[in-house]
Amino acid sequence: MLDTLLLSRIQFATNISFHILFPTITIALGWFLVFFKIRYDLTQHPVWLRAYRFWVKIFALTFALGVVSGITMSFQFGTNWPGFMEKVGNIAGPLLGYEVLTAFFMEATFLGIMLFGMKRVSPKVHTLSTIVVAVGTTISAFWILSLNSWMQTPAGFELRDGIVYPTDWFAVIFNPSFPYRFFHMLLASGLTASFLIAGVSSYRLLKKDDKHAPQVTLKVALTVAAILAPLQVFVGDLHGLNTLEHQPQKVAAMEGAWETEKGLPLVLFAIPNEHTRSNDFAIEIPKAASLILTHDLEGEIKGLNEFQGEHPPVKPVFFGFRIMVGIGMLMIIVAYFSRFTLWRNKKLNSWQLKLLVYMSFSGWIATLAGWYVTEIGRQPYLVSGILTVEEAVTLVPSSNVAISLAAYLLTYLVLLVVYIKTLFYTADKAVQVEEYDYSTMPEVSNA
């Protein structure tokens, strides 16, 4: 029988991994909807309204999954990690509180108007509601990433009798890693949504959907992806440098660097071995890691051996990092290649469309891999240097956690399959529908 600690960790990882899939889409998809809606308001061209109507359905579905999987999180702090709130609740509490107050209610309330209120409010109020929902999702990301970053790089606090008390809220919220992690995540969301829109639009085109809307959304999505992908490399690099400064053991695990070295090679592939404390089957580029991390061929990087017993498990961080970067590179290539082809030939041929369909959820994999790097990279701590994961765990018997974990796993697995199937089924239905009848377009009312 596994113990409560391990089961609780698996359960939390399962919950948060499932949850993050949906906000990752909605944070950016909300802004895509704002763009479609404003284009429609300005041009009155029905294609923008059609793009909006199709994607607002996907947004609603995705948002609902995000909400319900998010509610479980607020309970799990108490059920599985009581030590977390006991120790750092004075910091975590207000940050979570501000998220609920400034984001959740706003999103949920205006979502109702955005989804079902087009005929009941004026076009202006409707567009405004769409904007408010997008702002809400972004504010939500702001607070939760502030808290997560504080757990990585705590600041603005003091310890009294072993409990954390805030001393400077500005330093707490804008802790050292927060700006980098926040923008890294916003861009990840932008790329995830772009590739989803590109993928589903391509799917519709492959199904011989000859309407204008999927072509337009494909073009918009590829343009956005081509802009955001290189930007993400830049922000990711800054984030890495920040991590090197504040969490060098995480960077050492990402790079598979065991010994402190000047002129550290970049390990392209290897299997890190924690018993021999070295890499098996390594393929390396000499001095490249030092160049990337210190912008100097002979720069010194601290190795894992400097942090014996205090560093994270190496393999998941090492591989997670490579998966994230690998998919990121693939995204840049595909985005540029597709956008360029679209510009030259005005359309993509069937294998190019198929490639984009396969890439529909590439953002999910890269985002999850990235989160595993940063979260596992914080181990064995829950809050860097202050609280270990082990200290925070619940006293609930392991059998109970095993039951709840099994129930969540089953539920999430089913929902994930149904979500993806419904997404493409919605696309199928959109293919079959004839052009919308213009006479049913919303009447302008000032109610």
Added chain:
Amino acid sequence: MLSPEMLSYIYASLMALSILVYAILDGYDLGVGILLPIKHDEHANTMIASIGPFWDANETWLVLAVGLALIAFPAAHSIILQALYLPVTIMLIGLILRGVAFDFRAKAKTKRKQLWDTIFKAGSIISAFMQGFMLGLYVMSFEITVVSFTFAMLSGAGVVAAYTLIGSAWLILKTEGELQLKAIQWCKTAGRITFLGVIAVSIINPLINNDVYTRWFESNLFTLLLCVPLLCLSLFFIQDKTLKRLVLTPTKRAWQPFIISACIFGLCFFGLTYSFYPFVVPGQLTIFEAVAAPESLNFLLYGVAIVVPTIITYTIFSYRVFWGKVQPLSYY
């Protein structure tokens, strides 16, 4: 900076307010889910449409209530949630299933629609029952005995009935014709069952719980306190009369049953909080002992002071936008 004592009062009131608002608002949409007919497609669509724009925001009050417990009374939050580990899990899975079923039913293949309706209904019943079950265990100080378990089951059934009451009252307000007449019947039945439930709990609770007995029957304010159950009981009778009238004149003051139900919720909730105040974990922990650090609660209070009135304003705005009898749900 406000003192810890003052902060305890403020945050306890806010938490109580969130729980009450949650029970009323998510109560009606859970109630509509409990009542959802599986086969009668047309009515099912109208019923779902009546809660469509609201359920999401309604559920957020639960997040706020749990969030406030977590932030302001973290020790209580962890004691309560660890004691209720499995019921919480079951309730959450119920809420997850019903939340997604709401969306899937509209988008899935037609042949699957009935399945999602069933899941929506089941999820609503499970969530409502578990909330009542946990309330029962809370009242019994989380004892694991046959008596407390039976009481919790009774309490679970009571909450299902109460949510059905307010859910059908919501439908009376939002629908017309055949469905509205049906809702009046549901409301009548649910009202009577809830009535019995409230009486049973009100008698059992002080009998098995000494502290509660003292609070009510040996209080100087006994005569004043007596007004609460009396008012509550008379509301049930007024409700019954109103429903009889509504059968004859269904368009006149269709909002009455909902307001009466909400008042019943308020009175029952007052009775409950009065029974345990100032304890946040019955018999174990008071709000003054459990309260978090003043520097954190003061910091959050700025947000509360500005944001809570704003939330109430745009919630009212949203209800006004969707005022009147329900229209078929469409995304445009």
